[in-house]
Amino acid sequence: MPVANVMGMSNSLRVVGVSGSLHEPSKTTALTASLIGAFAERAPVESRLIEITDIGPNLAGALRRDQLPARVEEALTAIEEADLIIAASPVYRATFTGLFKHLFDFVGQYALVGKPVLLGATGGGERHALIIEHQLRPLFGFFQALTLPLGVYASDTDFDGYTITSEALESRIDQAVSRALPIVDRSARADLSEYVGTW
Numbered sequence: 001m002p003v004a005n006v007m008g009m010s011n012s013l014r015v016v017g018v019s020g021s022l023h024e025p026s027k028t029t030a031l032t033a034s035l036i037g038a039f040a041e042r043a044p045v046e047s048r049l050i051e052i053t054d055i056g057p058n059l060a061g062a063l064r065r066d067q068l069p070a071r072v073e074e075a076l077t078a079i080e081e082a083d084l085i086i087a088a089s090p091v092y093r094a095t096f097t098g099l100f101k102h103l104f105d106f107v108g109q110y111a112l113v114g115k116p117v118l119l120g121a122t123g124g125g126e127r128h129a130l131i132i133e134h135q136l137r138p139l140f141g142f143f144q145a146l147t148l149p150l151g152v153y154a155s156d157t158d159f160d161g162y163t164i165t166s167e168a169l170e171s172r173i174d175q176a177v178s179r180a181l182p183i184v185d186r187s188a189r190a191d192l193s194e195y196v197g198t199w
């Protein structure tokens, strides 16, 4: 049976990944791309990967959204219109990178209400794995987004250079995406528009 029928998705799912890394190449970007790929294997997906390395220099100097250049504004619109966001950052000084937060500071306060968000992070070791629960989840809780129950954390030992080599990480990615899809499917069918302006 085609995946579209299994998931009941006839239209492509707009998946937008955001990698908060300041480096290229990047483990966080590799993790984000791998999560996008895992969704694309299971459902019809139209994907977009937004990298801070790409838009960061244009983002960093802006204090207000109306000061942003068109390509950053366009990235923000993609985030706001996505059916699913994969939000991932490296751990810097025990939290997400400053520019990752700066990007989301420009996202409309109510633009992510009810939107599924899969959380991801990479760090040098395991010590800061709770960034997912203690930093990323509250940020998207502020937006009233639907953070998915399973996030994915990876550390340096899960990679050879910038390639994922750990089977344990591969299976965490698989499990997170399998658990996410039914929730994403239900959310894509839900129409929250009647509530806009009342929350």
Ligand SMILES: Cc1cc2nc3c(=O)[nH]c(=O)nc-3n(C[C@H](O)[C@H](O)[C@H](O)COP(=O)(O)O)c2cc1C
Pocket (backbone or CB within 6 Å): 021, 022, 023, 025, 026, 027, 028, 029, 090, 091, 092, 093, 094, 095, 122, 123, 124, 125, 126, 127, 128, 155, 156
């Ligand atoms: C400025 C800086 C601060 C960092 N702080 C932490 C940290 O607090 N905890 C941690 O586990 N790793 C820390 N790291 C390591 C990175 O999180 C880790 O190498 C990450 O996988 C890099 O991701 P990237 O390849 O996507 O840039 C830090 C790295 C840098 C450059």
